[in-house]
Amino acid sequence: MKNIKHIILGISLSLGVVSCQDLDVEPTGFYSDQNFYQTVADAEAAVLYAYDAITLVSYAPVSYYFAELASDNCVVKPDEGADAQQFTNWEVSSQNNLLLDYYKSIYIAINRANAVIENVPGKGFNEADEKRILGEAYFLRAYNHFNAVKAFGLVPLQSSLIDRLDETTASLPIDMNEVYTFLIDDLNKAIENLEVNRVVGRADKVAAQALLAKVYLYAASAKESGVPKYNSITASVEDLYTNAATYAAAVINDQSEYAHDTDLQNIYDVNLPNGPEHIFILSMDRSGIAEGDYSKLSKYFIPYISGANVYLKNNDNSLLKTHDGWSVFQTTSDLYNSYEPTDKRRTDLIVSEVYNQDTVSVAKTSDGSLIYPFTRKYVDPEFVGDKTSTRPFLIRYSDIQLVYAEAKADLDGLAEYNQVRSRAGVSTLPDLAGLSKADFRALVIEERQRELAFEGDRLWDLRRTNTVQANVTQAAGLSPEAVAFYPIPQREIDLNPNIN
Amino acid sequence: MAELSNESRLNGGFTPLYIGANDPNGVYYPSVAELKDGTWSTNVRWDDLVFRNPISNNTNLAVRSQNDKTQFSLSATYYTNEGVYIEDDFEKLNINLNVAHKIFDDKATVGTNVIYSKGNRNNNGGLAYWRNPIFPVYNDQGTYNLVGIQDFSHPIALTENRTNKNEFKDFISSAFLDVQLLPVLKIRTQLNHKFGNSVTNYYNPKLYTQDGTFNNGSAGINNWESTETISETFVTYDQTFAEKHNVIAMGGFSSQFYEAKTSDLKAVDFFNESLGSGNLSVGNPEQQSVANGLTETIMYSWLGRLNYSFDSKYLATFTMRADGSSKFGANNKWATFPSGALAWKAHKEKFIDDLNVFDELKVRSSYGVSGNQAISPYLINSRYGQDKYFVNGSFQTTIGPGYPVAQDAQTGKFEWGGIPNPDLKWETTSQFNLGVDLAFFKRKLKVTFDYYNKYTTDLLRERLVSPSSSYDRMWVNDGELENQGIEITVDGVLVNKKDWGLTGNLMFTRNRNKIVSLGNAIASGLNTDALAGFKYEFAGSNVEAFRAIPNILAVGQPVNVYYGYRVDGIIQSEAEGLAAGLTGDLAQPGEFKYVDLNEDGVIDEKDRTIIGNPNPDFQASMNVNARYKNFDVSLFFNGSFGQDIFNTKAFSEPSNTPLRWTLDNPTNNYPSLRDGRNLRMSDWFIQDGSYLRLQNLSVGYKINSFKNIGLERGRVFVNATNLFTLTSFEGYDPEVGTDGIYWGGYPRLRNWTLGLELTF
Structure with a gap:
């Protein structure tokens, strides 16, 4: 019918009957900001798009180049590409493509979360759905920004959806205090909006509390150990540790959905992603068609x-x-x-x-x-x-137990530490006799390496305790700035006049 | 070959393959000794199995008739074409009906032209002619001999088990009406309608193909359909005043609607393989996938032209057109493109004619503006992307800002777009042209000379945006490009007698292009060359072996120049390598000695520079036709000179790898063989691509003595293409794309055609 219409229209146009308004073609092959976010199902699909960004080949797999290859856990295959070698050798330049992949993917996830935060409120969805979806979006915005901060230090904080050219030149925050205020603020909103509600591959209130505990711990230990730029954080080290302990305690004590799994191999059983340990786990399935839907x-x-x-x-x-x-x-x-x-x-x-x-x-x-x-x-x-x-294990219960142990550094913390160790069948500590808080925290960091090995955490522990040079042979002799942050990708510097 | 492979793997720190043992896949590789003494005698010529001498056939039958009122022709063409690979076949049938009929006392003509064609292709290209010759086609059990469990290149297994067929139908019709309203006024209206359809069916079997192996069989159907309707009406006024003033004025309107629809169905995981793609619903119901798309574009044009000539000596043309395209932003859909031309036929002036030198002397000049809208539709629209996320036991559709505009085939990583540009507008080119047409010696010698200068502004291109925006690129109008050149054509009739004749034609063209601007350097995210300071961006395809994009667009430089390192021979000692600024493996003897251009003591990306230009200095062709009695011969040479080729195979073919550096052969021309070497894009791989080719030779014989059997005319001929090529380029074929990258492959085909034309 349409073709017939075109033919008739063509003839009439030829005869001079012209309406020049008809040069508008309405696309029907894709959704746009004009026709989306109309129903709760739309909003659901939009927040899942933000989770899905983490499954990108340029995101989840690349995170291990940072946390495992650049740490003392792994080295790269000798004939892997030059970009990968740079991580093991601590020669990552601003032109490294994996660096760019990770940075870019983080902001893809953030923009998808911002699309939810900007478009969902005020649509008249039922309140429970709206709060849950918004809470997840705030969680994801914080989760991804935190990944960027751990990798690159001061990075643009994106608090609104970008869909115009003139919005593409973000500035850097003034200091780490601004960064952490932003992260903490988002996670508090997430905690406020979310309930305890486990769905494999999604985050709930417990995940937000767990992440907030990790954020506070990162700031506490980084400020304490003199990591560059962290001195600007105004809260005291003591308060930061206390906050880390508070939120870790909420995870440990205030819910019953997640728990310490006493069976070690269970935790890593690929068919048990809903095991007690998995506070936040990425979801991928072998039945997928494209990589990212399934995992390699x-x-x-x-x-x-x-x-x-x-x-x-x-x-x-x-x-x-x-x-x-x-x-x-x-x-x-x-x-x-x-x-x-x-x-x-x-x-x-x-x-x-x-x-x-x-x-x-x-x-x-x-x-x-x-x-x-x-x-x-x-x-x-x-x-x-x-x-x-x-699946990548994004936040595990044992991780938060060790966060608690490190933050408290007292007998309460020791109990969690001992539980992790006794599951592994190794000796426990009866008390903290002869150990300063710093000594015990160093023990926890060592335990974290063994417990969380290959789970994408090690480099961040080394960085926040300012011990990269001491532990990674290839990083020995580098400056504190060089080991604390990777350079912002050259492409960002080239393309963004507000960053140089 | 086996020896070189062993040497290369040893140098790379790997276990050699050809040692008379199983490799880690459990595949036995004979030792070099076994190959040499004939213990291992298998030596399969895969190229012989995979290639054939392809034959094509074109049969054409036509009936034509006309009387005072009606002209009519009906023709049918049947065409078959074999590809160079076995079972890679193409066939097409074409029927063409053409009718024109005069009405209203011959004051008007109506006509129609209808073409229907259908055809099919059995796609079996790209087979592995390069497969290792030591492995037999079949194993002892009589089945295909596969090498390891992931062997997806067995050409015979693929040919016999994989399906990839395409069927297409095209329907092209036009109808027109010409009316001579007044002796000076004519109106023509025409409607063209084009319909095309293509269906591809494929099946990738559980063995032999990667897709099939990973998915337990995979099958699909891809449908494509397009319609295009063009309608145009023109009024022409043609009158001569006072005998010498001729005016032709024309005005008209045209509209074009285009629509393309696609739908792709795919299923995987089949019970058994007997159905192929015949019933996709028997695949795994949870892994069926569908995709479809619709693309629509509309274009309207108003056109007016005025020709004026005085005494057939002075000619002037002015054209104005207004084009509107649905692809551009609301305020930029329409653009007007004026042009004007002047010409002077000087040979019609008495004082020139009196010189008795020129049969023709015409001077022409024109200036005009034209537009380009060759971009995808919908770039002005916001566009969300979609993906899938596995939640609660199944995949859920996910939607949001950002969609993939490209995917790297090797890594699977995406490039993202999605920022709409509602300001997109026409790219415009203004062109100035100055030309002279000359003819001498009773028009036996004709020379045409043209100079042109084209200046393109508002270049339609994809610019990069900062990664913190979550997008990689967006379409903009940004940049300026200049092209200028000359074209010279010489036609000569050397002999023209009753029994024999000789004519020739020479053409020479020279074009220089230069990128004047790529937009605001900061806003478009250009790189800066560390040595010369020019701005550039990478453009074109990534060459995986070099982990680099070889071509760049650089301000002030020709389009697509090569960018990389310079190489100064081969390192002969580690001391020499270290002194050159190299470290580790790259500083060892036998490695490329890259040049530390910025002399900072290290070889890094700052030492890259422009290392070649794929644009030719000039191109030329020559055509010679000779006839003697009923015989005729024609030769066509063409050549291109001064362009550089990036030869990705300069050190990976059996012709060049034996020339490698070794301790015994400390050459400065080739590096050592080393598996795992990280190659860098360098001028070592840049070669002169100049060539001269005998493109076509044809010999014919005219038959004119069979009138008694009703034969009016006839001709038999033999035609051969690509008979020889003179070039210093080392690859098989110096004719490469505009990016100048030579990817390897097989030699260009030599085509022999035997033809017979009969007219009754």
Whole structure:
């Protein structure tokens, strides 16, 4: 019919009947700011778009180049690209593409969250839905900004949706105090709006409290240990620690949805993303069609073995099938040796020998046929080709237990610390005799390395305690600024006259 | 080959492959000794299996007839074309009906032209002619010999098991009415309607293909349909006053509607493979995917033209057109484009004619403005993106600001767009032209000379935006480009006798382009060259092996110059490498010795500079036609001179890798073979691409002696293309794209055509 209309219109136009208003074509192939956010379902889809940004190939996988490769946990495969080598070698330049990927992806997630914050209020949705959706958006805005602050230091704080050219030249905040005020403010709004409501892949009130505890802890330890720029934070170190402890305590004491999981391998069972530990976990599924819908995280952590499928031995001697990997993130001997030989996090979670389906050894580290011991935190026995459901663990209960331990640095904290250690089958401390608060906090940081290894946290712990140079050989001798922050990507500096 | 591979892997710190053992995939690679002494005798010529001598066939049948009132023709063409790869076939049938009929006492003509064509393509291109020859086609069990569990390049397995077929139909029709209203006034109105449709069916089997292996079989149907309706009406007034003043005035209007629809269906995970893409709903119901799209554009044009000539000596033309396009912003949809031309036929002046030199001497000059709207529609509109997130056990659709405008095929990473530009407007080019047409010796020698200068403003291009905005790029009108050049054509009739003749044609063109501006340097996010300080941006495709985009657009430079490092031979000792500012692997003997252009003691991105220009200095062609009695011969040469080619295969072909640097052969011309070397874009890979090619040679014989069987005319001919090429370029074919990148491949085909034309 439309074509017939065009033909008739064409003829009449030829005869001179012209209406020049008709050069407007209404696009029907996509939503726009003109026709979206009309229903709660729209708002739901909009906030999920913000979560989905974290699954981008340029975001979640890249976060491990920062936190694991640049720390003492992993080194990169020798023939990986130059950009990856720069992380291990502490030679990251402002032109590094992974740096740009991470930075850009963070702001993609932020802009998607801002779209929700700007468009959802006032649409007359029912209040419970509106509060939940807004609360999640505030959480995500803070979560992503915090990632940027940990990686780059002072970065633009985006508090509104960007959809015009003249909005693309953000300025830097004045100092860290402004940054942390912004983060804390957003997380308080998230806590206010959210309820305890677990959905795998989404954040609720507990996640917001947990993240706020981590934000306070970062500020406290960074200010205390003299990390550049953190001196501008006006709150005292003491108050910051107290706040960190308060919000961590809320996570530990004020809810019953999340808890300490006493079974170590359960935590990393790819089919149990709703296990007690997972306060905030990214959601990806092997049935997805594009990478990001499914995960290839296993490929990064598992070594190249034979190009074929291999089997890992479970505690009960049964076998767990997996594909092999690309050997990108290779466990350092420093990390491996940081565990006592009987530490279950080494014996049960780090693989030194793999088998075929008949339990015949295929490769092992002892003779070099397995090139490094690898983590089984990212293993999916139901993988399809390269597709897996292996998920980044974004906030885990044990992480918050250790946040609490570090922030309190007293006997209450020691109890949480001991619970984490005793699950791993290693000795606990009866009391804090002979340990200053600083001594105990140093022990907690060491424990965090062992507990949260390969989970994208280590570099941030080293940075906030100003101990990068002491722990990472390749960073020794670098200036405090050089280890505290990566450079803002060159493209931002080139394109944004307000940043130089 | 095996020896070189071993050497390269050893130099890279990897275990060599050809050592008579299983590789980590469990694939046995024979040792070099086994290959040499014939113990391992398999040596498959994959190129012989994969390529063929393709044949194409074109049969054309036409019936034409006319009388005082009616002209009519009906023709049919059947065309088959084989690709160079086996089973890569194309076939097309074309039917064309053409009728024109005079009405109203011959004062008006109505006519129609209808073309219907349909065809299909069996797509089997890109097979692995480069596959390792030591592996047999079939294994001992008689099935395809696959190398490892992820072997997706077996050409025979793919040919016999993969489906990728496309069928298309085109319907092109036009109808017109010409009316001579008055002796001086004519009106023509025309309506064109074009409909095109294409359906692709594919099936990727569970074995042999990556998509099929990862998805347990994958199949899909891609539909595409487009319609275009153009309607135009012109009125022409043509009168001569006082015998010498001729005026032709024309005015008209045209409208163009275009619409394209696509729908793609895909399913994966099939029980067995017997249905192919025949029933997608039997795939895994949770993994079916659909996608569709609709694109609409509208364009209106008003056109007016005035021609005036005095005494056929002085000619003047003025044109004004107004174009409106739906692609541009509300206030910028319409633009007007004036142009004017003057010409003087000097040979008609008595004082020139009296010189008895020129048969023609015409001087022409024109100046005009034209517009370009070659961008996608909807860039003025806000556009949200969509994706999927796995919540509560299933994937949910997610929507929001920002959508992917490009994806890197290697890494899967996206580039993002989504900022609308409601101010987008026409890109305009003003062109000045000055030309002379000359003819001498009773028009046996004709020379045409043209000079032009084109200046483009409001360049339509994608600029980068700061990453903290969450977008990568947006479309803007930004930048200025200048092109100037000359074109010279010489036509000569050297001999023209009854039994034999000889004519020739020479063409010479030279174009210089220069980027005058890429917009505000800061606002468009241009890079700055560390040495010379010019502003530039990378443009074009990424070359994965170099992890670099070779071409840049640089202010003050020609379009697409190459940007990278300079190489000064090969490092012969580590001391030499370190002294050159290199470190680690790159400082070892046998590596490229990059030049520390800024002399700061380190080789880094600041040492990059412009290292070549893919634009030719000039291009030329020559055409020679000779005939003797019933025979005719024609030759066509063309050539392009002075352009540089970025040869990505300068050190990866069997012809150049044996020339490698080794301790025994400390050459300065080639590096050592080393697996895992991080190549840098450098002038070592830039080669002169000048060439001269015999593009076409044809020999024919005219048949004129079969009148008794009703044959009016006939001709048999043999035509050959691409007979030889003179070039110093090392790759197979110096004819590359405008970015000058040579990607490898196989030699350009030599095409032989045997033809027979009969007219009854």
